[in-house]
Amino acid sequence: MTHSIPQSRSRNPMWLYEHNYALLRGLFPLLLSGEQEGWQGKIGHQELCLRVVERFRYTLTLDVHCRLRRQHRLLGDFVVSVRVYEDAGLAEVLDYQHLGRRQPVYPRRDPRQMQVAEKDQLNRLFRDWLNVINLGLRNAGQGVTVDV
Template sequence: MHKSRKYVPDLVEQSSQCERNYLKLMKLMPLFYDQDEYRYELHSDNGQLGGLKLRVTERFKYTATVEVTQLMDFGEWLPAPTMLVRVYHDARMAEVVAFQNKRRFKGTYDYPNDDMHHKDEKAQLNSFLGQWLNYCMQHGCHIGQVVNFS
């Protein structure tokens, strides 16, 4: 019988990912403290892919919560991705704290598990957020005022 190795999270990489996510969010939301919502149309070579909404749902002295939602829904069989991101201004980090209304992800999971989470679910969610924000910066068009990413 093959015994699998226990997953050990790479905390340096996960911290780095959260720092990169923070910087991307601040670029996509340049008036973070004065404007609650930003909407972007997302495009590809084949046309429009829908949109992305970034909405501040809570603001405190050192933290905030941003809801990130895809604006194109494919029906009940494939609901639009939505996540809550906790923004830590003092640490300059942003991490996913909820995805599709599921909250509080552990750093590691045994596999298999009842919730069908990957061993590194939390790291994958933060990576997905980073990819989503990258795509928005590269192929998104802000609806409203002009946002310059350079």
């Protein structure tokens, strides 16, 4: 058989949202369960601040702010808003660098200079960032293993 599950999942964006949720749930379980309203800490050269902005029965919105302690003029802070869907087990990026919500797809010649698949790229960036945080925690003996 030529098709496999990973091949078919790579075409569907939901695997990315599921993976982001699983990483968030593994890294910050008290935050997502409602036992904490925020989390601050240092991991490597990063100062992290996660804050619950909205909490409803099945969803919550997180603001994530990451600042590099060794500030470089070319690297700004990493700031995202993430909507977490507890009932569906999904986490999606709503806002990046305070630029507002993104459409799923933009036309080729967008006047605001958005990329065609900007929302997908932001969710991939968030996944990569979560993996970096997990790697930093794992090096300190606190990382998580995620099975999606």
